[in-house]
Amino acid sequence: MFSRLFAPTVEVSAHCDLPCGVYDPAQARIEAESIKALIAKVEASDDADFRTRAILIKEQRSEEVKKHLWILWTDYFKAPHFEKYPNLHTLINDATKLAGAGGTKGGLNAEVADQLLAKIDEIAEIFWETKKA
Amino acid sequence: MFSRLFAPTVEVSAHCDLPCGVYDPAQARIEAESIKALIAKVEASDDADFRTRAILIKEQRSEEVKKHLWILWTDYFKAPHFEKYPNLHTLINDATKLAGAGGTKGGLNAEVADQLLAKIDEIAEIFWETKKA
Amino acid sequence: MFSRLFAPTVEVSAHCDLPCGVYDPAQARIEAESIKALIAKVEASDDADFRTRAILIKEQRSEEVKKHLWILWTDYFKAPHFEKYPNLHTLINDATKLAGAGGTKGGLNAEVADQLLAKIDEIAEIFWETKKA
Amino acid sequence: MFSRLFAPTVEVSAHCDLPCGVYDPAQARIEAESIKALIAKVEASDDADFRTRAILIKEQRSEEVKKHLWILWTDYFKAPHFEKYPNLHTLINDATKLAGAGGTKGGLNAEVADQLLAKIDEIAEIFWETKKA
Amino acid sequence: MFSRLFAPTVEVSAHCDLPCGVYDPAQARIEAESIKALIAKVEASDDADFRTRAILIKEQRSEEVKKHLWILWTDYFKAPHFEKYPNLHTLINDATKLAGAGGTKGGLNAEVADQLLAKIDEIAEIFWETKKA
Amino acid sequence: MFSRLFAPTVEVSAHCDLPCGVYDPAQARIEAESIKALIAKVEASDDADFRTRAILIKEQRSEEVKKHLWILWTDYFKAPHFEKYPNLHTLINDATKLAGAGGTKGGLNAEVADQLLAKIDEIAEIFWETKKA
Numbered sequence: 001m002f003s004r005l006f007a008p009t010v011e012v013s014a015h016c017d018l019p020c021g022v023y024d025p026a027q028a029r030i031e032a033e034s035i036k037a038l039i040a041k042v043e044a045s046d047d048a049d050f051r052t053r054a055i056l057i058k059e060q061r062s063e064e065v066k067k068h069l070w071i072l073w074t075d076y077f078k079a080p081h082f083e084k085y086p087n088l089h090t091l092i093n094d095a096t097k098l099a100g101a102g103g104t105k106g107g108l109n110a111e112v113a114d115q116l117l118a119k120i121d122e123i124a125e126i127f128w129e130t131k132k133a
Numbered sequence: 134m135f136s137r138l139f140a141p142t143v144e145v146s147a148h149c150d151l152p153c154g155v156y157d158p159a160q161a162r163i164e165a166e167s168i169k170a171l172i173a174k175v176e177a178s179d180d181a182d183f184r185t186r187a188i189l190i191k192e193q194r195s196e197e198v199k200k201h202l203w204i205l206w207t208d209y210f211k212a213p214h215f216e217k218y219p220n221l222h223t224l225i226n227d228a229t230k231l232a233g234a235g236g237t238k239g240g241l242n243a244e245v246a247d248q249l250l251a252k253i254d255e256i257a258e259i260f261w262e263t264k265k266a
Numbered sequence: 267m268f269s270r271l272f273a274p275t276v277e278v279s280a281h282c283d284l285p286c287g288v289y290d291p292a293q294a295r296i297e298a299e300s301i302k303a304l305i306a307k308v309e310a311s312d313d314a315d316f317r318t319r320a321i322l323i324k325e326q327r328s329e330e331v332k333k334h335l336w337i338l339w340t341d342y343f344k345a346p347h348f349e350k351y352p353n354l355h356t357l358i359n360d361a362t363k364l365a366g367a368g369g370t371k372g373g374l375n376a377e378v379a380d381q382l383l384a385k386i387d388e389i390a391e392i393f394w395e396t397k398k399a
Numbered sequence: 400m401f402s403r404l405f406a407p408t409v410e411v412s413a414h415c416d417l418p419c420g421v422y423d424p425a426q427a428r429i430e431a432e433s434i435k436a437l438i439a440k441v442e443a444s445d446d447a448d449f450r451t452r453a454i455l456i457k458e459q460r461s462e463e464v465k466k467h468l469w470i471l472w473t474d475y476f477k478a479p480h481f482e483k484y485p486n487l488h489t490l491i492n493d494a495t496k497l498a499g500a501g502g503t504k505g506g507l508n509a510e511v512a513d514q515l516l517a518k519i520d521e522i523a524e525i526f527w528e529t530k531k532a
Numbered sequence: 533m534f535s536r537l538f539a540p541t542v543e544v545s546a547h548c549d550l551p552c553g554v555y556d557p558a559q560a561r562i563e564a565e566s567i568k569a570l571i572a573k574v575e576a577s578d579d580a581d582f583r584t585r586a587i588l589i590k591e592q593r594s595e596e597v598k599k600h601l602w603i604l605w606t607d608y609f610k611a612p613h614f615e616k617y618p619n620l621h622t623l624i625n626d627a628t629k630l631a632g633a634g635g636t637k638g639g640l641n642a643e644v645a646d647q648l649l650a651k652i653d654e655i656a657e658i659f660w661e662t663k664k665a
Numbered sequence: 666m667f668s669r670l671f672a673p674t675v676e677v678s679a680h681c682d683l684p685c686g687v688y689d690p691a692q693a694r695i696e697a698e699s700i701k702a703l704i705a706k707v708e709a710s711d712d713a714d715f716r717t718r719a720i721l722i723k724e725q726r727s728e729e730v731k732k733h734l735w736i737l738w739t740d741y742f743k744a745p746h747f748e749k750y751p752n753l754h755t756l757i758n759d760a761t762k763l764a765g766a767g768g769t770k771g772g773l774n775a776e777v778a779d780q781l782l783a784k785i786d787e788i789a790e791i792f793w794e795t796k797k798a
Binding site: 283284332366 | 549550551591598602605606607614621622625628629632633637
């Protein structure tokens with residue numbers, strides 16, 4: 001399933017609000033991958049200043065995840081999508097919460113980063129189904 | 134008159150993602166008011182450069198409206214709210230779309246700005262009900 | 267209660283530099299309220315990472331306070347206002363300093379946050395007087 | 400060659416300056432795709448306000464392309480890469496210039512957008528070779 | 533020639549809000565020089581898209597001028613300076629207004645850009661006097 | 666003394682991407698001076714919160730150094746410059762790396778800040794030679 005996820009990047013994407021019509025869940029995923037890598041680096045370090053830098057960068061990366069997901073929710077997905085996928089609102093809302101204060105912003109927990117990545121993959125799966133439709 | 138002004142602010146609001154617990158739909162409303170005022174000014178002017186400036190500023194203000202609403206959707210509203218107000222997802226999603234390319238970003242239509250303001254007021258009404266609860 | 271909430275916003279405010287003519291000292295106040303709430307949360311916590319996050323967010327919120335006050339000083343207040351209120355320059359300058367390195371940016375002192383809020387209220391009082399004039 | 404380009408996204412990437420070690424030329428490419436789509440939309444429209452919005456968004460997207468390429472140049476590529484690929488400095492410099500005032504920022508030329516995409520693909524090819532090494 | 537160039541920078545300036553203690557009115561001046569150069573380029577061109585880009589960039593550069601002057605007003609200048617130079621508040625306020633909607637943001641007037649540069653030079657003169665004191 | 670101060674600025678600089686034609690290596694140097702001053706202040710303090718603030722501000726200032734150098738590399742320097750100064754690519758690349766994770770972003774080392782300043786001076790020397798040419 002994973003390789004399928006990124007394969008479509010070629011056909012894809014609309015992300016600016018002209019709108020240009022180029023969206024891609026990969027943008028949120030790259031940021032979330034970055035958060036996961038960053039948590040692993042902090043766990044392997046005992047430098048307090050490095051931890052401070054990691055917390056500050058994680059704050060920014062988590063915000064980017066939220067922003068990319070919000071753009072999909074508002075600019076890409078339309079009423080027919082929300083009808084066809086009744087849990088789509090909740091799915092995206094949960095994913096953005098996982099990147100917020102109760103999630104990757106508020107902690108340095110590798111499992112939470114994995115949960116965030118899993119939610120982004122669920123959103124991506126629906127995204128690509130709607131692109132094929 | 135002064136105490137009336139700030140009184141509501143006291144009971145309110147959480148908007149940073151610490152989270153500080155200070156949210157206020159007034160932030161989205163002030164930006165939307167600004168968009169409406171701006172559209173009126175453009176209609177009253179025939180200076181092409183002024184119109185260019187207005188379009189560019191309207192783009193930023195509309196983005197701010199979206200951002201403030203996204204923050205409410207992700208950071209303030211929780212699962213019990215979405216259960217109690219089943220149309221809340223759709224309401225906020227519609228409002229953010231009204232501030233996007235199909236709404237105030239994409240045009241200079243005073244009626245669309247009014248529709249956006251009305252949606253923000255609907256969201257605010259629910260917001261204040263949940264604060265009382 | 268609802269109409270009371272937004273009523274003041276209607277009469278108010280100019281904040282973008284078109285200018286749209288929509289200014290509102292409430293914007294600075296919401297940010298300062300956020301800083302105060304944040305300081306209280308830090309005092310109630312002994313999590314070092316939480317403190318790091320709070321310091322970083324307080325930095326941003328304090329900058330927002332300064333920005334909103336600078337906009338009032340440059341874009342809203344005009345020469346006649348400065349003549350009528352001879353201490354207005356000093357008042358706003360002091361308020362911005364209270365949000366800077368010697369104030370809420372540089373420390374986690376609840377009293378300083380209160381002083382900042384009091385100064386913002388003084389500015390707001392003058393602001394609303396000039397709106398009535 | 401094209402499908403190969405995006406396939407590796409899975410294994411990839413480091414892009415924040417912790418550094419997290421997650422880089423991906425796809426980020427620059429998505430922005431450049433957006434510019435290309437935007438130029439096509441402007442060519443198909445005769446609405447002056449839409450053109451204004453497109454110019455302003457193209458300015459931002461082009462800046463993003465530059466930023467993503469600069470990050471690869473400074474943060475990902477190291478001395479051994481520049482030795483092995485003697486034209487790498489020039490290649491990236493040319494690509495960033497193609498996203499600047501003499502390129503996609505300064506005009507609405509679909510061919511220039513194609514040249515930019517081609518340069519990004521050349522950089523991506525070297526990038527993926529170095530990841531395999 | 534080289535030492536002459538950077539010599540002044542050495543004695544100067546504090547601009548971040550740690551504060552680092554490095555301020556320099558040259559930052560505002562560089563932005564204002566940019567605005568002046570930009571106005572000259574627009575006057576020499578009859579390309580409508582170029583004009584649109586110039587208006588958008590001038591908006592950003594004017595905002596930067598305001599920001600750099602606000603930082604001097606709030607972070608560098610202290611009560612004794614305002615006592616010694618009674619017109620300093622007004623001088624800086626006027627300069628920021630010259631970079632706003634009634635000044636370089638709102639128009640493409642080379643004389644206004646010159647007035648802005650002259651005000652910045654007056655501020656710089658006071659600034660350097662206070663550095664010597 | 667005053668004319669000496671701004672004299673160099675007059676001959677200089679192009680930095681926005683219109684382009685306005687106003688570039689100045691002093692912008693990168695002011696940010697690097699700020700980093701150096703900040704490191705000295707941290708060394709003289711044992712306040713943990715102050716250190717946190719310093720790390721966060723140093724992150725931003727280092728990013729500004731990189732940005733200003735990237736702009737020179739992409740927007741000011743042209744092919745003939747890179748031919749005449751064969752080490753120019755490497756020089757600028759090294760300087761940006763010195764402001765990154767392996768340099769002033771990643772540590773609080775005064776010597777690294779000095780190395781960064783020295784590299785910026787080397788770039789400035791070439792810059793001013795090309796302006797005379």
